[in-house]
Amino acid sequence: MADVKTTLTNTAVGTQDEQKRVSALEGLLGRFRFNGDVRLRGENFFQSAPGFFDRNRGRIRARFGVEGKLSDDFVGGLYLASGSLGDPTTTNTTLTNFFDRHTIGIDRGYVTYNPLAHKWLSLTGGKFAYTWLRTPQTFDNDLNPEGFSEKLSWDFTTPIVKNVSFTAMQLLVNEISKGGDSYNIGGQVSARLQMGPLTTT
Structure with a gap:
C-alpha cells in the first residue's frame, strides 16, 4: 500500500510539474503573434506584336512571420518570404527551372523601442x-x-x-x-x- 501511495504521489507531482511547464510555455508564446500564407496564381500574357510570344506561367508566394513583445519596452518581429533576392518589391516567384528549389529571404527583421x-x-x-x-x-x-x-x-x-x-x-x-x-x-x-x-x- 505504501508503494502505491508513493507512486500516486510521484505521479501527482510529475503532473503538476508538467502543467507548470505547459503554463510557462503558453505564457511565453502568448506574447507573440504568428501568421503566414501560401498563394498560387496563374498569369497569361497574350501578345499580338511581331516577334513577341504568348506567355503562361505559374506563380507562388509563401510567407511566415512572428512578432511580439520582447520586454516591457521592446517589441520585435521576423518575417520570411519567398521571392527573388534581387527584387525587393515582390514576394512572388515563378514556378520554373526544372523543379528547382525556391529562395526564402528575410522580408522583415526589426526591433522597436x-x-x-x-x-x-x-x-x-x-x-x-x-x-x-x-x-x-x-x-x-x-x-x-x-x-x-x-x-x-x-x-x-x-x-x-x-x-x-x-x-x-x-x-x-x-x-x-x-x-x-x-x-x-x-x-x-x-x-x-x-x-x-x-x-x-
Whole structure:
C-alpha cells in the first residue's frame, strides 16, 4: 500500500510539474503573434506584336512571420518570404527551372523601442514596415525599407486635432566597400483631424 501511495504521489507531482511547464510555455508564446500564407496564381500574357510570344506561367508566394513583445519596452518581429533576392518589391516567384528549389529571404527583421514611461516615443531599427505615411510616388507598397526610424506621436482630446506625429528616417540604401555609400534621410510631419463624422490625416 505504501508503494502505491508513493507512486500516486510521484505521479501527482510529475503532473503538476508538467502543467507548470505547459503554463510557462503558453505564457511565453502568448506574447507573440504568428501568421503566414501560401498563394498560387496563374498569369497569361497574350501578345499580338511581331516577334513577341504568348506567355503562361505559374506563380507562388509563401510567407511566415512572428512578432511580439520582447520586454516591457521592446517589441520585435521576423518575417520570411519567398521571392527573388534581387527584387525587393515582390514576394512572388515563378514556378520554373526544372523543379528547382525556391529562395526564402528575410522580408522583415526589426526591433522597436517603445518605452512604457514615454509612449509617445518609438525607435525602430532593421528591415521594417513603413513607420510613416507612404505615397505611391515615393515608395512601393511591397517594399520594406532598411535602416532606422524615430517617431514622436501625441494623442489629443481636442474637438478637431486628435494626433500630431513627427517621423524621421535614415535608410541604408547601398553599402559600397570601395566608394561612397548611398543613404536616404528624410522626415515627415502629420496630423489626424476629425470634423464631425469625417477623419483625415
